[in-house]
Amino acid sequence: MMKFLKTKFLPILVGLTLLLFLTNNFGLIDIEKTAIIIALGIDKVENSQKYEVTAQIAVPQATNSSKNNDDALVSGKGATIADAIDDIAVTTGWYPLLAFCNLIVLGENTLKTNVMTFVDEFIRTDKIPDSSLLVACEGKAQDLLTTATPLDSVSAFALEKILVKDIAKLNRISFVNVKDFAKGYFSKSKSSYMPYIKKTKVETAPPVQEGGGGGGGSEGGSGDGSNEKYVFDGTTTLMFKNGVNVGMLDENQTLTFNLRKHESIDTFFDMENIKIGEKTAAATIGLNEVKKRFALEIKDEPVFHIELTIKCHVEDVNCSEEVKDLFTTQVIPDEALRQIENKIEEIYKESFKKMQQSDCDLYSLTDELYKFHYKKYKLYKDDVLQKTSINVKIKCELQRNNRT
Amino acid sequence: MQSKINVRQICFMLISTSTIGKMIVAPAVTARYSQESLWISALINLIIDGLFALYFLYMNDKFSNRTFYSILESSVGKVAAKIVYSLFAIYFLFRAFTPIMEQKNYIEIALYETAPSVLTFLIFFLFSAYFCYKGFKGIARSADVCIWIAAFGICVLTALSVSLTDLSNLLPIVGVPLKNVFIGAKNTAVWYFDSAYILIFMGHFKSEKGYKTKIMVSYGIMALIVVTYFAILYGEFAALTERQYFAPIQMGKSDVALSSIGRIDYIPGFIYALVCTFGSAIPLVFSSYCLKEVFPFKRKIIPPLIVNAIAAAAIVIAHDYFIETFRFISKTLVWGFAAIVYLIPLALIFIKKRESV
Numbered sequence: 001m002m003k004f005l006k007t008k009f010l011p012i013l014v015g016l017t018l019l020l021f022l023t024n025n026f027g028l029i030d031i032e033k034t035a036i037i038i039a040l041g042i043d044k045v046e047n048s049q050k051y052e053v054t055a056q057i058a059v060p061q062a063t064n065s066s067k068n069n070d071d072a073l074v075s076g077k078g079a080t081i082a083d084a085i086d087d088i089a090v091t092t093g094w095y096p097l098l099a100f101c102n103l104i105v106l107g108e109n110t111l112k113t114n115v116m117t118f119v120d121e122f123i124r125t126d127k128i129p130d131s132s133l134l135v136a137c138e139g140k141a142q143d144l145l146t147t148a149t150p151l152d153s154v155s156a157f158a159l160e161k162i163l164v165k166d167i168a169k170l171n172r173i174s175f176v177n178v179k180d181f182a183k184g185y186f187s188k189s190k191s192s193y194m195p196y197i198k199k200t201k202v203e204t205a206p207p208v209q210e211g212g213g214g215g216g217g218s219e220g221g222s223g224d225g226s227n228e229k230y231v232f233d234g235t236t237t238l239m240f241k242n243g244v245n246v247g248m249l250d251e252n253q254t255l256t257f258n259l260r261k262h263e264s265i266d267t268f269f270d271m272e273n274i275k276i277g278e279k280t281a282a283a284t285i286g287l288n289e290v291k292k293r294f295a296l297e298i299k300d301e302p303v304f305h306i307e308l309t310i311k312c313h314v315e316d317v318n319c320s321e322e323v324k325d326l327f328t329t330q331v332i333p334d335e336a337l338r339q340i341e342n343k344i345e346e347i348y349k350e351s352f353k354k355m356q357q358s359d360c361d362l363y364s365l366t367d368e369l370y371k372f373h374y375k376k377y378k379l380y381k382d383d384v385l386q387k388t389s390i391n392v393k394i395k396c397e398l399q400r401n402n403r404t
Numbered sequence: 405m406q407s408k409i410n411v412r413q414i415c416f417m418l419i420s421t422s423t424i425g426k427m428i429v430a431p432a433v434t435a436r437y438s439q440e441s442l443w444i445s446a447l448i449n450l451i452i453d454g455l456f457a458l459y460f461l462y463m464n465d466k467f468s469n470r471t472f473y474s475i476l477e478s479s480v481g482k483v484a485a486k487i488v489y490s491l492f493a494i495y496f497l498f499r500a501f502t503p504i505m506e507q508k509n510y511i512e513i514a515l516y517e518t519a520p521s522v523l524t525f526l527i528f529f530l531f532s533a534y535f536c537y538k539g540f541k542g543i544a545r546s547a548d549v550c551i552w553i554a555a556f557g558i559c560v561l562t563a564l565s566v567s568l569t570d571l572s573n574l575l576p577i578v579g580v581p582l583k584n585v586f587i588g589a590k591n592t593a594v595w596y597f598d599s600a601y602i603l604i605f606m607g608h609f610k611s612e613k614g615y616k617t618k619i620m621v622s623y624g625i626m627a628l629i630v631v632t633y634f635a636i637l638y639g640e641f642a643a644l645t646e647r648q649y650f651a652p653i654q655m656g657k658s659d660v661a662l663s664s665i666g667r668i669d670y671i672p673g674f675i676y677a678l679v680c681t682f683g684s685a686i687p688l689v690f691s692s693y694c695l696k697e698v699f700p701f702k703r704k705i706i707p708p709l710i711v712n713a714i715a716a717a718a719i720v721i722a723h724d725y726f727i728e729t730f731r732f733i734s735k736t737l738v739w740g741f742a743a744i745v746y747l748i749p750l751a752l753i754f755i756k757k758r759e760s761v
Contacts, residue, residue, distance in 0.1 A: 014534045017527045097517065123647060126513050131658035177658050179644065186643035371575035 035074070035094035039156030040085075041141030042118065043107035045077060051110075051118060052077050053084035054142040055096060056156045072154070073146060081121040098128040103156045103163075104178065105197070106134070107141035114243035116185050122178045130179040133163050136238050136245075137197040144197060148229045150204050159197065162232050171258040171267045172251070174237040181240075188370050188381070189361035190242050193249075193257075195234040204229050239360040246358035253351040256344060257362065259308065264289040268315060271343060274336050281319040285312050285332075285340060288399060296368040298376055302388040304365060306348055311399035312340060337396040345392045352390045361385045408608055411615045413544035414601075415622035420550035421683035422598045423558075423626045424676055428506045428650060430595040431637045433734075435645035438588030440574050442645070443634040445588035449596040450627040456746055457599035457623055461616040463752065464606045471607030472749070473697050479755045488748055489694045492604070493711075495744045496691035498737060500715055502594055503684035504528070505726050508719065510680065514653045514673050522723050529716045532685040536692040536708030540608055543689055546682040557652075557675030558629060562636060564656025564669055569639035591734050593742070598623070600745040604690050652676040688715055 041054035054075040074094075076087030089096050104122065106115060122128050137144045144155065151158035163175045176194050184192030204227075237249040237257065249257055255267065267287040274283045291309040296302060314330045355362055365384050370377050380387060426446075434442040467475045476485035508525045535542050602619065609615075638645045640655060648654045653673045656662075662669060692707040701707055722729045 010534060014531045017530055095517070099517075123644065126650070126653075127517075129657055130654070179641070179658060183642050183644055371572055374576040374579045 033093070033095055034097045035088075035092065036097050037101045038154070039103040039105065039145060039159075040098075040101055041075075041105040041107065041145045042081065042110055043140050043142055044109045046109075050077050050079055051081055051084050052142065053081060053088065054145055055085070055088055056145050056154065057094075058100070058154075073142075075142060081118050082125070098125075101128050101132055103133050103135070103160055105141040105144055105159075106136045106194075107144075108137065108139055110141075111136055111238070111245040115240065115245075116182070116243035119178065119181065119243075123182050128178075130182070131177050133160065134176055134178050134181050134194050135159070135163070135197050135234065136194055138199065144199065144232075147199060148227075149231060150202065150229050151231060159232055159234075162234060163195065171255055171262055171264050173234045174249075174254050174258055175234075184364075185240070185243055187364065188366040189364045190366075191361040191364070192240040192243075193237050193362055194240070196236045196238045196248060198233045198236070199230040200233050202229055202231050239355070239358055239362060241358065241360040246360050247354055249351055249354070252347045253354070256347045257351060259289065259292065260294050260363070264310075269340070269344075271340060274317075274339055276314065276317055276330070276332060276336055279317070279319050281317050283317045284315040286315045286399070287312060290397070294363065296365050296372065296384075296388065298369075298373050298380075302365070302369070302380060302384055303391050304352070304363060304388050305391050305393070307393045307395075308344070309395045309397065310344075312337060312396045313399040332398050337398065340396045341394040344394045344396075348392045348394075349390060356385055359385065407541070408610045409540050409544035409605075411609055411612055411618055413547045414605060414609055415618055416547035416551040417543060417601070417686075418598065418619070418622045418626045419629070420547060420554035421679055421686060422601075423629050424554055424679045425503055425683040426595050426630050427633055427652060427676065428510055428680065429502075430592055431634050431651050432646050432649045434588050434592045434634065435638060435648075436588075437591055438585050439643075440638060441577070441580060441585045442588060442638055443574065443631045444577075444585050445592060446634050447627070447631055448586070448589040449593050450630065453596045453599050454620070454623050454627065456749075457602050458616070458620055460599055460603045460606065460749065461619060463603075463749065464611070465616070467606075469607050469611050472603055474607065475752065479752065486698045489697045491744050491748070492600075493691045493694035493698065495600070495741060496687040496694060497711065497714060497718075498733060499594070499597065499600075499741065500684065500687035500691065501718060501722075502730060502733060503680065503687070504715065504719060505723065505730070507677075507680045507684040508723070509726070510650050510653075511677055513650050514677060522720055525719065526716055528681070528685075529712045531681065532688050532715070533708045533712040535682070535685045536689045536711060537705055539689065539693065540605070543682075543686055550679045550682055553675050554679045557672035557679070558633075560668060561652060561655055561672040562633075564659045564661070564672075565636050565640050567659060567661075568656065569636050570642075571635065571639045573639050573642045574635055590738065593738050594734050597741055597745050598626075601686070601690065603745070603749055604693065688712060 035055065036058040037055045038058045039056040041056070043052045043054070044050075045052050052075055054073055057072045057074065074088050074092050076084045076089075076091060078084035078087050085096055085098075088094070104119075106119075110118070119134070122130055122132065144159075147155050149155055149158045151161065163173055173195050174193055176192070181192045181194060184190075235251045235254055237254045238245050239247040239249060252269075255269070258264075259267075265288055269285045269287050271283050271285055273280050274285075276283065288311045289308065290311055291307070293305060293307040295305050297305060312332055314332060352363075361384075365388055366381060369380055369384050373380075430446075431442060434445050438445040463475075470478075473485055473489055476488055480488075507528070508522075511525075512520060535546075538545075637648065637651050637655060641648050653669075656669045659669075688708075688711050692711045695707040695711060696704075699707075
């Protein structure tokens, strides 16, 4: 009997109790008491220091298509983000589960002060993943989350698709997560960025009335009960210095800024007047990067070198052409390639000037100085961005083997 | 007399439980002091401890596979040997505090949505008491199992994190003040001292050809994995590294691959929790063993019960003061650790071997 207890019963007992501990069977919360939050919107309450946090909650898809999107939204107010989330829990009776929250939207009125005063809550707590995407939006964050969109029945999912899914390689959006935003804020450069989301109204077919009426509303829902639907544009980028919004990069500046961090494949670049053959017209040029170098060099003075070699192909030209020219391998004359080079160079210079004017070190020159020129760090650490001149070398080559 | 364990199992223990034990909180604390030079601080500790491990292996050769207790008994007498082993029993008890608290907090953060009562964690000591009861054989068998799952967990986590890592975050290497690097090494030394295991294992493993090389190569592999892991973590989190107290559940989460293949980052998280369950109980096994040598209890279960009861009581009392307790251990008590693990065995060089006892 004792042998059985020692060799079989005790190990099994130990194993089972350990299993209970390691699988959290002591700490489970009933699923019906849990709100699985998939997105958070943060706004400042007018004339107050309080925050209004709107949580978009995952609810099972209703079989009735009249289910409105805003039904899955709850909001709470508080002096801190944690307080506002707690307010949601208190007023709804749901336990807010933040482990699946992949999107945090900041309303426009939160951008006037240091956003890290409340974004740091997502670094402080382990309840929310710091891989959550961070965006700012035009108007209120709550409105953005209640927006009806033809892209998905849940606006947060539609936004996530736009931000990081397949089209990310197009380099149009400077997507960033909480971790990377905070890394920029706490870096030597103290600079960060996030995409700025604007709503664009789209015309869609009127909703089909089923069963002769009743149960109005639209598919995908609408926050205000109307049939207005929107898509989202995140191609502009907000610049942050010490957590405060100090400026904005436009579409082209965002695209060229993204070339540094992301590999550029099938990136489209618009030229207004490009001379191809004998015609001058607007054209869309496909860009594929071959080689790139972004480096700070210090000889007499600091110089930031941007060297890019890009393969270009014609994606489309706004003029009628002969059938023999309707290929993406169409020859781009050298003159046109120089035009593209000049345009990209100009964009880089403009955006760098913008960064210098707003003192926002988005190219992390202070970090480059610390990492690669440590001996000169003390000399330049306070004003390296202002003292640095930019040297841009863009080389565009014809891409002859592009798929047609 | 227990049957001896294999050299292979010591090697596996070093590469699995000892390695993963340094991957939970140690990198964040090291980054707090050393910033981008955290891997150098880790390397300093690993080199110092590695040299002592080598010395203990040579001692094993010199004293013909006798146990450390037997060597002490014949060199300085029975009473002195018992005092030294009492010190080792106390050392291993204190040594166990940090990994057990890490394990408790790691499980609670990784698996629990709400903070559970400290009493929930006491189940761990039921396992630990059984593990101590099984002695070195238990460590050996767990090493045979842990090595494979630990290797899998480390590979998955590294694969997820590599694409997010910017190794330039580790710069500059030269020119920076060394003071912070050494302070970082000193204040995180409590996670090292693995050579103490080799010292107590003396005479308990089957000596085989090339065993010193095998154990030291395993130690080298452990050092390489730890240093690489520290470098990858800092490459991924940069200035935020010191906030990543439970690194395995933070790393690789923003890898875009997860959106298509699912949250496989949970797998290494669970694996680390499992391996650490064994890893954090290992010092208690050694403490039980030392206690048994000091007081020859009639029943084998008594030392494990005493050791685990003390450890459990310490956790219940000190769990709210973990930071303060850890600070005391890492900044003050660490000198005592070094004196017990390094200086006492080093003194054996100067003690003449008494063959006749």
